[in-house]
Amino acid sequence: xxxxxxxxxxxxxxxxxxxxxxxxxxxxxxxxxxxxxxxxxxxxxxxxxxxxxxxxxxxxxxxxxxxxxxxxxxxxxxxxxxxxxxxxxxxxxxxxxxxxxxxxxxxxxxxxxxxxxxxxxxxxxxxxxxxxxxxxxxxxxxxxxxxxxxxxxxxxxxxxxxxxxxxxxxxxxxxxxxxxxxxxxxxxxxxxxxxxxxxxxxxxxxxxxxxxxxxxxxxxxxxxxxxxxxxxxxxxxxxxxxxxxxxxxxxxxxxxxxxxxxxxxxxxxxxxxxxxxxxxxxxxxxxxxxxxxxxxxxxxxxxxxxxxxxxxxxxxxxxxxxxxxxxxxxxxxxxxxxxxxxxxxxxxxxxxxxxxxxxxxxxxxxxxxxxxxxxxxxxxxxxxxxxxxxxxxxxxxxxxxxxxxxxxxxxxxxxxxxxx
Amino acid sequence: xxxxxxxxxxxxxxxxxxxxxxxxxxxxxxxxxxxxxxxxxxxxxxxxxxxxxxxxxxxxxxxxxxxxxxxxxxxxxxxxxxxxxxxxxxxxxxxxxxxxxxxxxxxxxxxxxxxxxxxxxxxxxxxxxxxxxxxxxxxxxxxxxxxxxxxxxxxxxxxxxxxxxxxxxxxxxxxxxxxxxxx
Numbered sequence: 001x002x003x004x005x006x007x008x009x010x011x012x013x014x015x016x017x018x019x020x021x022x023x024x025x026x027x028x029x030x031x032x033x034x035x036x037x038x039x040x041x042x043x044x045x046x047x048x049x050x051x052x053x054x055x056x057x058x059x060x061x062x063x064x065x066x067x068x069x070x071x072x073x074x075x076x077x078x079x080x081x082x083x084x085x086x087x088x089x090x091x092x093x094x095x096x097x098x099x100x101x102x103x104x105x106x107x108x109x110x111x112x113x114x115x116x117x118x119x120x121x122x123x124x125x126x127x128x129x130x131x132x133x134x135x136x137x138x139x140x141x142x143x144x145x146x147x148x149x150x151x152x153x154x155x156x157x158x159x160x161x162x163x164x165x166x167x168x169x170x171x172x173x174x175x176x177x178x179x180x181x182x183x184x185x186x187x188x189x190x191x192x193x194x195x196x197x198x199x200x201x202x203x204x205x206x207x208x209x210x211x212x213x214x215x216x217x218x219x220x221x222x223x224x225x226x227x228x229x230x231x232x233x234x235x236x237x238x239x240x241x242x243x244x245x246x247x248x249x250x251x252x253x254x255x256x257x258x259x260x261x262x263x264x265x266x267x268x269x270x271x272x273x274x275x276x277x278x279x280x281x282x283x284x285x286x287x288x289x290x291x292x293x294x295x296x297x298x299x300x301x302x303x304x305x306x307x308x309x310x311x312x313x314x315x316x317x318x319x320x321x322x323x324x325x326x327x328x329x330x331x332x333x334x335x336x337x338x339x340x341x342x343x344x345x346x347x348x349x350x351x352x353x354x355x356x357x358x359x360x361x362x363x364x365x366x367x368x369x370x371x372x373x374x375x376x377x378x379x380x381x382x383x384x385x386x387x388x389x390x391x392x393x394x395x396x397x398x399x400x401x402x403x404x405x406x407x408x409x410x411x412x413x414x415x416x417x418x419x420x
Numbered sequence: 421x422x423x424x425x426x427x428x429x430x431x432x433x434x435x436x437x438x439x440x441x442x443x444x445x446x447x448x449x450x451x452x453x454x455x456x457x458x459x460x461x462x463x464x465x466x467x468x469x470x471x472x473x474x475x476x477x478x479x480x481x482x483x484x485x486x487x488x489x490x491x492x493x494x495x496x497x498x499x500x501x502x503x504x505x506x507x508x509x510x511x512x513x514x515x516x517x518x519x520x521x522x523x524x525x526x527x528x529x530x531x532x533x534x535x536x537x538x539x540x541x542x543x544x545x546x547x548x549x550x551x552x553x554x555x556x557x558x559x560x561x562x563x564x565x566x567x568x569x570x571x572x573x574x575x576x577x578x579x580x581x582x583x584x585x586x587x588x589x590x591x592x593x594x595x596x597x598x599x600x601x602x603x
Contacts, residue, residue, distance in 0.1 A: 259519055262585065263512040266505045269591045273505075278498055278545045283588045287496040287583040288486040289442030289565060292471070306471030361433070 002061050010061050011079075013137050014054070020065065022075060022083045029072035036062065092175055093141055095182040098238075099139075101138050102186075102193055105131060105231075109200035116207040121220060124207070128223050131200075135230045142234075142241040149245040152246055156252055169256045176249050180242065188238050197235050204228045263372040335370050336363065338377055345378060355379070355386070424462045431455040435463070439474070439484045442493065444566035444580035446481035456482050481566070481580045496561050499546045503558045504577075504584045506539050522581070528574035529555060 009020060017038050021030070024038075032055060039051050046054075058064050064073045075083075084090050115123035120202045154172045186193045204224050211221045273281045345358055355378050359371055366374070379386060394403045426432065435452050439447060445452050447574040456463055462474055473485035489497065504522070511521035525531075533551030536543050548554050559575045562568035568575045 034455070176521065243425070253519075259517055262508060262588065263518050265588050266508040266518070268587055270505055270509055272591065273542060274501065282498045282587075283494070284502050286494065286501050286585040287587055288489040288495050289497065290440055290484045290486045290489070306469065361522070406591055 007061050010057060010063060014039075014058065014063075018058075018075075018079075018083065019087070021064070022080065022087070025075070029067050029070070031072055035073065039370070068160045090144050090148040092152065092179055093145050095179050095186070098138055098141050098183065099186060099192075101141070102196055103132050103133055105138075105200065106196045108134065109203050113203040113207065114212060121217065125220060125223065128220075128227055131229065132223075132227050135227070135234050137235050139237055142238050145179060146241045146245050149179075149248060153248045153252060157361065163311065169252060172249055173256065175245075176253055178250060180246050183238075183242050184246065187235075187242055193235065193238070196210045197231055200231060201228060204231075215241050335373060336367075340380070341374055342381065342384070346384070424466050429455070429459060429462060429466070432463075432466075438566070439467075439482070440472070442484070442489075442565050442580075444481045444483040446566060446579050448459070448569060448578060453482070477580070479579050479582050481578075483566075483580065483583075487565075495546075496557075499548065499558050500562055500565075500567065501521070501584050501587060502542060502546065503535070503554065504581060505588060506535055506542065508588075510535060510538070524578075525578055526571060526574045526576055527559065531574070532559070 017035075021035065024030075025034070035055050035058065036051050043051075047365055059066075059073075062076050063079050065076050066072070067074055108127050109233055112124060112127040112131065115121075115127060132137050146207070154177050156172050179207070185191055188194070204227060208221055208224050208228075211217055211224070222361065269281065341362075344362060345355070355375060359374055359378075363371065363374075378384065388405050390405075392403050392405055394401050429435075431452050435445065435456065438449075445451050445456060456476075459465075460482075464474045467484070474482060475485045476482050488494075507522060507527070508518045511518040511525070514521075516525075529551050532554040536548060536554050539551050543549070543554070546557075548557055549584065559568060562577070563570055564573070565580075566578065568577050570597050
């Protein structure tokens with residue numbers, strides 16, 4: 001037997017070589033020359049006799065072993081498993097593997113119960129140990145398969161090359177049909193596993209009670225309790241792992257299914273079009289668009305509906321004539337007597353003020369329309385002779401400044417007015 | 421009843437102009453899309469009152485639904501449908517993932533020429549005889565309807581194309597048999 005530590009040392013020493021060998025020749029054989037080349041590649045400064053020695057070391061420690069009846073080599077299966085575990089490059093196992101282990105667990109459970117009844121505690125311990133071993137193995141398989149499925153999914157997703165969809169997702173579909181579905185069925189609440197675990201649990205619990213009753217073997221009791229917990233935990237781990245795997249695979253499977261469907265449908269429709277013509281095949285289903293022309297017409301049904309809806313909501317209102325009593329009392333405009341205005345204006349005439357300026361100065365409280373009325377009257381008054389200014393001046397009325405050609409009282413007129 | 425506050429609908433004019441011409445507003449029209457996304461209730465109420473049917477498709481686009489289109493629009497729609505279905509078949513024949521390729525690949529003039537050559541008798545029915553005619557009669561119109569966008573090397577299809585994929589799935593032998601009976 002080769003000392004374990006020696007093998008481990010060699011593995012550490014030659015890890016890069018072994019990793020490369022594993023990745024390059026995963027399932028196939030290779031020649032001794034390949035091994036030497038890889039060692040040379042990884043350690044370029046080594047002499048050929050050193051390389052030869054190292055190759056021999058790998059062979060002697062059975063890390064690589066010769067194929068039966070051939071000069072070719074392969075990686076020792078146990079080492080390969082270890083490497084794949086380390087690199088997490090696991091391949092999907094088969095559902096039957098787990099099923100067999102679980103069935104065996106059931107058998108062992110029966111034996112355990114039997115030996116408990118017989119009072120044979122050596123046997124009881126032995127079976128409990130074996131069962132423990134089996135349970136660990138199952139849990140390992142679950143996590144192993146979960147990793148494998150993760151790898152499958154990653155590969156299917158990342159592969160953007162021109163490989164056909166079918167090929168790309170082949171592994172996905174296989175994983176789903178051959179592992180996930182049967183496993184889900186087993187793990188299901190009414191499935192075989194559940195029933196089996198229940199029975200084992202009942203058996204173990206009975207044993208524990210039995211031991212308690214006779215008050216002996218606390219170590220046995222603890223061992224059984226641990227086994228029971230482990231089995232329950234295993235069931236949970238299995239369910240979790242499967243659910244996770246299914247969640248990873250499901251979208252890809254759906255995508256593939258959908259793509260297949262679309263492709264098939266496209267070919268079918270194109271076939272129909274070839275046979276029956278574009279217009280006849282597609283008219284019924286083609287998406288419709290609104291277009292500019294329709295904007296201006298009531299062509300579509302929904303336009304009519306909207307139009308009718310607005311008609312329905314129309315309510316006829318009687319126009320109500322105002323009542324005689326309702327008429328608000330007449331308010332006379334707040335305009336000063338025109339004659340007064342006129343005389344005042346004539347008096348200020350000497351200063352040759354603009355009419356607007358005069359009005360806003362004299363009557364600052366007047367409304368705009370009222371002021372305009374007076375302004376109009378003054379301009380149109382034939383007795384007053386007014387003239388429009390030649391140049392533009394700015395006038396400010398109630399805080400606002402305007403530029404305009406104001407009407408002014410003519411000088412002549414002013415003098416005439418003075419004489420009056 | 422939704423309260424419509426017109427001052428909130430700042431993009432109303434642009435949105436209305438695009439939608440009534442048959443355009444599909446998808447995520448690439450960032451401003452309009454965001455506005456619709458935020459105020460969809462108000463817009464929907466407003467357009468319904470105007471006799472339109474503003475449809476929000478969960479795959480990321482808005483358009484005005486229509487029961488029937490003008491004969492000219494119908495013809496354009498059929499040409500677009502045919503092109504898309506031929507594209508799907510073309511990509512699938514090349515072993516690509518048809519849906520992904522449809523939206524990821526850029527359609528250049530070379531591809532258009534190949535399509536027309538390989539499906540001559542189909543495109544003949546639509547009076548499309550060359551790749552450049554396909555570009556002009558189908559792809560440029562798709563751009564105008566918001567179904568595609570023009571990029572440097574050609575055209576890229578956008579999410580509203582899903583309407584055609586839905587339509588594709590609708591065609592089945594049954595409804596076609598009925599059609600045949602009617603004829």
